[in-house]
Amino acid sequence: MKKPQELSFDQAAVFQISHAQRTGLELIWDRLEAQEPQCGFGTLGLCCRHCVMGPCRIDPLGDGPKKGVCGATADTLVARHLCRMIAAGAAAHSDHGRRPAILLKEVALGENSAYTIKDEEKLRAVAARLGISPEGEVSQVALAVAEVALSDFGKQDTRPLRFLEAYAPKKRLEHWQKLEEKLLAQTGALFGVLPRSIDREVVDIMHRTTMGMDHDPASLLLQGVRCALSDGWGGSLIATEIQDILFGTPYPRKVRANLGVLKEEAVNIVVHGHEPVLSEMIVQVAQEEELVKMAREMGAEGINVVGLCCTGNEILLRQGVPVAGNELHSELVLTTGLCEAMVVDVQCIYPALPRLAQCFHTKFISTSDQAKFPGAVHIQFFEEKAAEVARAIVRLAVENFKNRDPQKVHYPRIAEEALVGFSVEALLKALGGSVKPLVDAIAQGVIKGVAGIVGCNNPKVRQDYFLVSLCRELLKRDILVVGTGCWAIAAAKAGLMKPEAAAEAGPGVKQLCETLGIPPALHMGSCVDCSRMLVLLGAVADHLSCDISDLPVAGSAPEWTTEKAVSIGTYFVASGVPVHLWPAPPVLGSPAVTKLLTQELDSLLGGFFFVEEEPAKAARKMEEVILARRKKLGLG
């Protein structure tokens, strides 16, 4: 058993892991240890289970088979598998985006009265961007926006997504169009890069990667690119924009982050997962007098709703709800013995959680028809009865307060302050209405560039160590850091989202932060909100009449876990941003595919992947990329 300090960089986590180890509670790190050493074929991407002539494996080193039963080579196997990872990741983000799009339509038609349009200004801005008249009745405009979004999910023509056409910067759009034409002219074969419809690109991949279909690694990867773009500039973007319309565009606000946000004297409800649709309602009803009164009658001071993971990020940004932690905190928060309920929607919810909850009084409540858990209490969420469902959940939690066992309560009183909520709109406001001050700061060399850090925790990497250390290394090098997801929570917990943290940064970032009154690490939202970074990149590129691939920017997912991260990484690369990954994705079994991803994609799309295990080395490589681009732009 490893020492808690080796498992997490976060002192609250170390405290809680020690407690779990002492009391014999099984955590994710124990399960990883039981799985080790992990399969070499899987690590390299050299196994295939797509048909039952298999399962097949390819021997990377010795005299074993070099082809699957069907004849597929290592290159095909690896490319097919990567392609399916992208499809799964894009499907997750986009299916998330579908829900608010349908909800917006229902609200516009008056079919759902549980929700309203909170941000009319954003609605009209999105409409204008889509070429819809922003004037007139709110419900009319909302209906038109919702219909464009829903049509992007399911349309059958081959034109690019309307959201992508409306949001991607001009030069990038032209680049993709020209790339399709160039590939056709050069090869005589059709290669698609521009997504036609969100659902179709996922279906295309499932079709293309089934037995006896596409075996050309480059063709497979380009379809992966197309599907990833349907996520970044499609499903995820739709999720962000419509959630802003329904729940409000985030603006800077102070919040607290880490396990210390739990309150011993209150009913604690942890909301975990990815969507804001239910959690927004839980936050709202938890303030209702009747429920608060009920909590007081139970002997509690009140009801304390806290977030976890990206559901946490959604309500953190919009409602200022404190966040208990990122992905690897999801078990730790249960081990505090303070949670009356953990309410989950979709994605990144470990199936281990309900069993761990049973070691305590905690009610583990699943709510989505798409994510059910043996051992959970299931309270089905219906959007049209959102408030009733939320009340039932909160009531269950309040009634459970009496079952809390004080003997089992053990938690760290650790939480950091953070200034969060930097939507593109909020950033523009801080910049005085235009990206020009940011562009000037980069052009004059006040800061070298901007880096985006995203994505998960992974128990294979010491929790938050890479996320936080990479951020610090970049800031020292005068590179401003923006990001989302589990990185954002890690940075908040580490205190990097306090404006004072600028003192840790290089002189340029420090100066910029002090001028604008912003922290050096900017929280842009949940993982679907990576689309905010795309929109910001697009705004800067259009401002300079250049392409994203000209800008001094780089990205990283240094503790990534999920297929969603593969999709995110791919749409950034496909949009012209070099992306660092750690751990290495399961592609190294094919040197040809590895070369495609790390070198050849650069000439096609102006972005590429690279793998680096050390935060300082990763930061150096990202700085090199940024400096090379500055040089190309003629900046010192």
Place this chain on the structure above:
Amino acid sequence: MKVLAFDAVRCMGCHSCELACAAAHLDGLSLMEAVLAGKRAPARLWVHPGRPFAVVITCRHCLRAPCMEACAPQALKRDPQTGAVVVEESLCIGCRDCVLACPFGAIRMEAGKAVKCDLCGGDPACVRHCPTGALRFVSPEEEGLRKQRRTIKTFLAKAGRKP
């Protein structure tokens, strides 16, 4: 001295042991680095798809090893720490006598030299990577005792007694 024990009932035929074996003999490179460098590294044990069970073939490190007796330049030596029969590459002349002498077929040639299991210096990678415990690294004496205890349990159970 411990030996490799193979339990055919537990083997799923996943070939993880072969890959782990090859990866453990890469002169310090990681599996990923070796694959990217296009390095060749044959395994020193082999999973044969016997039916209904797979069979793993590898060196037994025989106490009276025919390969050692056959090796004229005395390139095959016994590691005093682990009891493994190991090849001292600099002495191997590639005569292949050991390959012919081995009754199990556990020695192969690679780049003109004999290649065989070396028990990874006492912590065999194949055993570490076996996901089902089909491969174990055990002392034959302890294994004998374990089986004696199991036999006694079976007898007692048949007699309706608790062990």
